[in-house]
Amino acid sequence: MRKRKQIEEAIFMFLLRVSTYSLIAILAFIIVIIFVKGFGALNPDMVLKTPKGGFYYGGEGGVLNAIVGSLYIAVGASVIAIVLGAPAALYINVHLVRHKRTRNVIRYLLDALWGIPSIVYGAFGFTLMLFLGMNASLIAGIVVVALLITPIVVRTFDEVLSTIPIGLHEASLALGSTNTEMAFKVLFKQGLPGFITAVLLGFGRGIGDAASVLFTAGYTDLIPTALDEPAATLPLAIFFQLGSPIPEVRERAFAAAAILTIIILIISLSARILSKRYSRSNIR
Numbered sequence: 637m638r639k640r641k642q643i644e645e646a647i648f649m650f651l652l653r654v655s656t657y658s659l660i661a662i663l664a665f666i667i668v669i670i671f672v673k674g675f676g677a678l679n680p681d682m683v684l685k686t687p688k689g690g691f692y693y694g695g696e697g698g699v700l701n702a703i704v705g706s707l708y709i710a711v712g713a714s715v716i717a718i719v720l721g722a723p724a725a726l727y728i729n730v731h732l733v734r735h736k737r738t739r740n741v742i743r744y745l746l747d748a749l750w751g752i753p754s755i756v757y758g759a760f761g762f763t764l765m766l767f768l769g770m771n772a773s774l775i776a777g778i779v780v781v782a783l784l785i786t787p788i789v790v791r792t793f794d795e796v797l798s799t800i801p802i803g804l805h806e807a808s809l810a811l812g813s814t815n816t817e818m819a820f821k822v823l824f825k826q827g828l829p830g831f832i833t834a835v836l837l838g839f840g841r842g843i844g845d846a847a848s849v850l851f852t853a854g855y856t857d858l859i860p861t862a863l864d865e866p867a868a869t870l871p872l873a874i875f876f877q878l879g880s881p882i883p884e885v886r887e888r889a890f891a892a893a894a895i896l897t898i899i900i901l902i903i904s905l906s907a908r909i910l911s912k913r914y915s916r917s918n919i920r
Contacts, residue, residue, distance in 0.1 A: 674890030705867035710843035712778035721789035749787040755847035775863040777853025785838035796830025846871030
């Protein structure tokens with residue numbers, strides 16, 4: 637019997653290792669392919685210049701407009717997600733702590749919203765724009781991406797708050813704290829590392845999504861200076877350039893993909909560093 641358990645343990649350990657190293661190998665392969673194919677076009681002009689005349693036919697310029705547009709949309713959407721997400725997650729874990737059925741329904745709806753394809757959010761935003769008589773613009777892209785990432789922020793932060801011991805709730809109330817004081821002064825502080833992770837996770841999803849901004853943010857070779865102007869994004873820049881029959885333009889698409897990958901990797905690394913830093917400060 638013991639030998640059988642050892643064999644089963646060895647088999648499962650082998651499968652776990654294969655799965656883990658396969659994922660690492662796939663990620664490494666994707667990154668290598670992107671950087672190898674885009675290395676020739678990855679130069680300072682790609683990051684520091686906007687598209688010039690004939691850029692999509694192999695002319696001069698870069699994707700600064702798409703980089704700035706992506707950051708505008710992702711930052712704006714993240715701010716909205718923070719304003720809506722943090723209070724929502726705290727409300728679920730403070731005021732609804734004794735209403736288990738209501739909490740489960742809200743979490744189910746948030747999970748459903750998280751799982752909806754981004755193109756559906758884009759279609760909804762496009763329909764709303766037609767109803768309001770709006771054109772494709774930066775503000776439309778920000779709102780739609782905010783709708784896309786808010787469920788991610790709420791559910792991720794909610795999962796972190798749900799791991800905080802109920803005794804901390806009771807101790808705070810016993811010391812005379814109100815529910816609001818407990819939420820923002822105790823629970824939010826304890827869950828701050830998870831909240832940072834949730835925001836950066838939503839930011840990464842927002843900056844890398846193409847379907848939600850395809851019909852809402854539009855596309856332009858200029859850097860937007862107002863909320864009602866169209867804005868380019870890196871995912872759409874990659875999409876449009878990959879469809880070109882010109883090899884130089886396709887190479888630039890991979891260079892833009894490399895830039896986007898670098899941004900996502902920086903965000904992921906920042907999330908881990910900030911989470912560890914605030915976790916240590918909370919322990920102290």
